[in-house]
Amino acid sequence: MKVNTSRNILHMLGSRECISGETMATHLGLSRVAVWKQIQQLRERGYVIESSSRGYRLIKLPEEPRAEQFPPSFPFKVEYREETGSTMEDARKAEERIATIFLAGKQSSGRGRKNRRWQSPEGGLYASVLFFPGSEYGAAFFSPMKLAASVVNVLRKTYHIPARISWPNDIVVGERKIAGIITELHGKYDLVDRQIIGIGINLQPVPGVPRSGALQEFVDRKKKLPSSADLARGIFFEFHSRMNRWSPQQTIAAWKAASATIGRRVRIEKSWGTALTGRAKDIGSDGSLLIESDEGYVESVREGDCIMLSEQ
The missing domain is CATH 2.30.30.100 (SH3 type barrels.)
Incomplete structure (x- = not known):
């Protein structure tokens, strides 16, 4: 399945309005048969797409994040695996010098700070962002702060969860940790050549982990728990918007405004x-x-x- 073609089809169907196969074929430079085949493949991957005499309409996305769910203009390559050892390890092994987000539905060897095990059962959001900043080491420390601020902003504005940031970049609700962020820098001399930022978010409770929390416990009971796909798109769109636009001063101000640590x-x-x-x-x-x-x-x-x- 060609990711770019499926991305373009999903982008056209994103309005949730009915679009004819002929319109999509003309816009994408494909035959109507080729469009139909792409629709069938999307259905096989878990997309609910309704068809009628008027055309196609997107009803529901899969619960898991997929590469084709990100628009063609999104500057990161996206790779999703149902299960992996560790998305951080996937990022370390990447051979292409392409900014990439590695996503997984489950990790068997997830790690947090100081190489502690991060339990990563099915039902969470696990991701690592690989990019090539070419900046001084000092500047690289602001990137995980931007990601933490992005997570808090999405949880607060979209899901009305009163999340805050606990230094260095954990996400908490009250005293309960619902997400963790780590960063890894690779370079020589005074420049960072490769940076990897890993994030794990508990959507559902993880048994046996003291003081851990999960979004399921804090989301409004009248609303549906966000899927990992919805959460990933919201967070990484927000993160991208802040990556190159926010100055260190703006990043610090946003981080402080969401801090659960300052004053404690x-x-x-x-x-x-x-x-x-x-x-x-x-x-x-x-x-x-x-x-x-x-x-x-x-x-x-x-x-x-x-x-x-x-x-x-």
């Missing part, structure tokens, strides 16, 4: 075994978290685990 007492557990306890005061101009320690000095932190503490 926290303990930062650093990767080399030390810890810092104090109050999260602000985000620095380089995207770091500024902590006013219990000893009274301010320290800039770029990485680590953030644990929220109760007020003394």
Whole structure:
């Protein structure tokens, strides 16, 4: 199945209005038989498409995200697998220098920060974004912040879920973590050649994971739980719109506006075994978290685990 052709057909059917096969054939430079074959293949892939004497009408999309659901103008290549070991590993193994979003319905070896296992059962959204920024390392730290702000904006505006960002880039509702974001940088000298940002979102509860949450628990009961396909399109359209347009200052402002960390007492557990306890005061101009320690000095932190503490 040709992805570009199916993308164009879905784009035409996106209005949910009835469109004749002849109109699609003329617009796409295909025969009506070729259009019919493409429609049949889309149906086999889970699309519900109604046909009548007036033409074709799109009724329902599959629950899972598919490459052809993204419009022809979308600048990322999209690859979807029903199951994979890890979308991060898929991105690492990519040979083409093409900006790509790797999506999966299920992961058998998903990993979070510090290589911890991220349980990834069927029913979640698991993705990794591979791109080639060619920027300095400092600038690359803003990309996961933009993705976190994009996730929060989509959850709030589209699904009315009061999501916030917990440093460094976890997504929480109240004290419950519903999504995690990690980033990986590859390069030499002072430039980032390849950047991979991974994200996992729990749509449904994951048993046995303390303090984890899921969208199913917070979505309005009168509304349907979003599919991973709807969620992926909303988030990555939003992320793309922010990638090259938002300055560091705009990114920091959006992140702070959605922060669940600023103003809270926290303990930062650093990767080399030390810890810092104090109050999260602000985000620095380089995207770091500024902590006013219990000893009274301010320290800039770029990485680590953030644990929220109760007020003394």
